[in-house]
Amino acid sequence: MAERPGSRHRSLYKLMGSPPWKEAFRQGCLERMRNSRDRLLNKYRQAGGSMSGGAQNTLLVQEVMEEEWNALQSVESWPQAWTQLEEPMDLAVLEEIQQELIDQEQHIISEYEKSLQFDEECLSVMLAEWEANSLICPVCTKYNLRIASGLVVCQCGLYIPSHSPEVTEQKLRACLEDNVNEHSAHCPHTPEFSVTEGTEEKSTLLMSCLACDTWAVIL
Numbered sequence: 001m002a003e004r005p006g007s008r009h010r011s012l013y014k015l016m017g018s019p020p021w022k023e024a025f026r027q028g029c030l031e032r033m034r035n036s037r038d039r040l041l042n043k044y045r046q047a048g049g050s051m052s053g054g055a056q057n058t059l060l061v062q063e064v065m066e067e068e069w070n071a072l073q074s075v076e077s078w079p080q081a082w083t084q085l086e087e088p089m090d091l092a093v094l095e096e097i098q099q100e101l102i103d104q105e106q107h108i109i110s111e112y113e114k115s116l117q118f119d120e121e122c123l124s125v126m127l128a129e130w131e132a133n134s135l136i137c138p139v140c141t142k143y144n145l146r147i148a149s150g151l152v153v154c155q156c157g158l159y160i161p162s163h164s165p166e167v168t169e170q171k172l173r174a175c176l177e178d179n180v181n182e183h184s185a186h187c188p189h190t191p192e193f194s195v196t197e198g199t200e201e202k203s204t205l206l207m208s209c210l211a212c213d214t215w216a217v218i219l
Contacts (some may be wrong), residue, residue, distance in 0.1 A: 026097045028068040036060055040105060061101045087150050123180065129135040129153055134156035138176060138205070138218075147172065152219065153207070158195055160203045160219055172219065177193050179207050179216050187212040 033040075043059040134144040140156035150159070150165035152172070183191050189211035196204045208215040 021099075022093055025068060025072060026100070028072065029097055029101055030063055030104060032064045032068050033060065033101055033108075036064060037108055040108055044109055044112070054085060058102050061105055062100060064101060065098065102151055116188045119188060123184060124189045135173050138207075139195060145169070145172070158205075160205055167219065175218055176207075179218060183207070183209060183212075183214065183216075186212070193218070 010015065026108065033124055040060045049060065102173055135147075137145050137154040137158055138142050139158050143155040144163040145158070146153050147167060147169050150161065150167055152160040152167070180191065187209055189209055191207045191209040194206050204217055206215055207218050
């Protein structure tokens with residue numbers, strides 16, 4: 001956040017001093033922050049995936065507080081109540097709500113970072129398994145692939161008559177590693193693999209990622 005509560009946000013101090021109104025503003029801000037998870041993470045990614053601590057460096061707290069304040073003022077059923085907002089709100093109350101939002105924002109980012117770390121670990125395991133002697137099936141990540149005469153099969157049910165009779169385990173391994181590494185260069189999430197069941201055409205092994213909305217034909 002660019003600045004601590006001050007003259008720019010003086011109107012926020014005019015919240016009604018009664019506990020119910022304070023609680024309504026507090027709950028509204030917390031709910032708005034929860035519902036703004038995608039917007040927060042977009043800002044976090046745009047900031048380079050890092051931020052230092054402190055209220056001055058929050059990403060969405062000030063916006064959430066201002067948006068909720070404006071939303072409360074626009075509620076038609078409250079006009080008479082808002083005319084009673086004459087006594088300034090205790091600054092400590094506003095800062096307490098602000099700190100709750102900061103904590104919630106940091107919790108969302110922390111959970112996102114844990115998710116990224118898990119994806120990175122999964123990717124490392126996947127690549128390590130591919131580099132082993134046997135080629136692990138990218139679809140089930142459990143059984144070994146078997147390749148013979150251009151046919152790629154797995155115990156999990158994967159069955160692909162290859163478009164290229166010259167396909168070998170080494171060529172498929174290299175193709176998988178190249179595509180995964182190329183994807184990881186611009187997206188931290190682990191891609192998924194699936195087989196398309198064609199009616200007229202042969203089945204195809206696809207790599208896709210919902211996080212960055214990309215896909216690639218592997219085989």
